[in-house]
Amino acid sequence: MPGDQRPERDLKNFSLPEIGKLSETGDPWKPCQLLDPFGTPVEPVAIYFKDLIAADCSPLTPRSYGMDLLRWWRYLWAFGIEWDRATREDARDFTLWMKLADKPARVHWRHRDKDPSQVPTRKPVNTPAPGTPNPVTGKPSVGTKYAPSTRAHFETVLRTFYDFHLEQNTGSLLVNPFPLVRNRRSSRSNAHHNPEKEHRKQRTGLYRPKVPKRIPRRIPEDKYTEVFAGLRSDRDRALLAFWVASGARAEELLSSTQGGAVVGQQTIGVIRKGTREYQELPATRDAFVWLRLYQEHAWKKGVPRGRSQPLWWTLRRPWRPLTYDAARMMFSRANELLGANWTLHDLRHTATFLMLDDPDMPPVYVQHILGHKYLSTLDIYNRPTRDDVISAGLAHLARQERLRQSPPPVLPAPAYNPDSLNTLFGGPLL
Known part of the structure; x- marks a missing residue:
């Protein structure tokens, strides 16, 4: 009261x-x-x-x-x-x-009814402090x-x-x-805003x-290769290849059906997270090769087959469509081999950086592939990343060090031309 x-x-x-x-x-x-x-x-x-x-x-x-x-x-x-x-x-x-x-x-569901002293603790090797x-x-x-x-x-x-x-x-x-x-x-935020001025950031x-503000991070090519090599199945390799090639969100790619993967056109259909609309996205030939290898092996084991059936399934019986949590755990296990903490969303950032680095790829096409409502959403990728900043800073320090070790030659002091002085002041003519 x-x-x-x-x-x-x-x-x-x-x-x-x-x-x-x-x-x-x-x-x-x-x-x-x-x-x-x-x-x-x-x-x-x-x-x-x-x-x-x-x-x-x-x-x-x-x-x-x-x-x-x-x-x-x-x-x-x-x-x-x-x-x-x-x-x-x-x-x-x-x-x-x-x-x-x-x-x-958080206690795992298998250990909720056990004595805490009997619950095994598992900590990955070389894990940094929280x-x-x-x-x-x-x-x-x-x-x-x-x-x-x-x-x-x-x-x-x-x-x-x-x-x-x-x-x-x-x-x-x-x-x-x-x-x-x-x-x-x-009143609501910016109720009496002057349209000639920028909007003020107000805490609600x-x-x-x-x-x-978070800065998106890409996975370097060499590290991506190591993560790819650490995957255990063709299904996981196909998933990783499609995520990096299409730029789809993790849960969007899991919504694909077997009929949505069109090999001849190199496109895969997904359900967009926000609009819930169906959209076809381009992908690489390597992604479809890994997908075909996964499907041949899965169909022989008895995975349901049909154009309207889900594209991604669990690897063991009983067959169930692959969920986001299962895909996340799969990627986390591959990360543990490297001691890394990349996420599935970093694969989407990696695909975006690769598309924006291509000078022949208009940003408006990248916006459509990513499913962003506004083109300005891509502005976050124009900010320098941590690796770019550190690399630029180290390069600057290296140039300064070279200048200190081998200073540039001293140029002679500038002087007036004697002929110009004689012409100006009427000096002797030779």
Whole structure:
């Protein structure tokens, strides 16, 4: 209730309990359900998911939003707070905990019912400390804290969730516990913007962190060859070749069907992530060679065959279409051989850099292949990468060193021409 003084919470020793879960149903009408500790669906979240689906969002959006809502509900359950009675102090405390506390250690589902002392620990060789740059890629490894992008996504999801229920006048909800900054509460962003001036960057949420801009990274050709050589099957080699050749997102390529791979035209059809439209993308001949090798071996083992059947399947029975998580784990195992931490999305960045480095490839074609709405999205690839900056800096230092070791010859001081002086001042003529 307003005016109630809640006791101070010990956030330093607080551990987020693993109660409740986000369940994927496979039903397009209810793709995800947030279940409480007793297995009962959380009704406010179910209504919100239904509104998201009606708004024609991506099928992956409810799951993405559901992970943030599950994290918030676990916090509410831990302190016995009703979701529609949460205050700004509750949002502030949990946002502060996400900023300063360590992430909860995830336990594999095979070891959840075991004693923690009996759970085997597996750590890859030469793994850098959490949060430090990887010695192979230069990318920071996953840290022990929540990343700013994760906290920003959480704040956005919870603020829009409470805004939705405020508009619906649900329960006893009176205020949004995740407010906007003070100068934004009464108007939208840039409401009175002068079109002759650039838009100012304004923070929307009061508890929204500053998210650093990410610079896309490409996989060098020699390292890509090593990763390719570390793959275990023709299916994985075909996947890697198609990702780098087509520039498709990881989940988009997994949506391809056997009839969508047209060898004669060297194109492969995918379902775009945002628009959900079908689009054909060009690919290399090598990618189709690896695909054919994979298909011949898979069909002999009994993988379903047909033009409308999925293109990518698991390697073992029972045959199931390959999922994004399985593909990600496949690529992670290949990374461990090199001690690298590249991601599947880095393959898309690599394909983009290769296309933009070609002077005969217009950027508008690259935009269409990548499926970007605006051409300006490609501007992030014009920024110098870490490797480019370091290489340029080392080259500069090498030139300075050569100048110090062998200085340039000293040129004689300039002097006036004697004939010009005689003509000017009337000197003797010889």
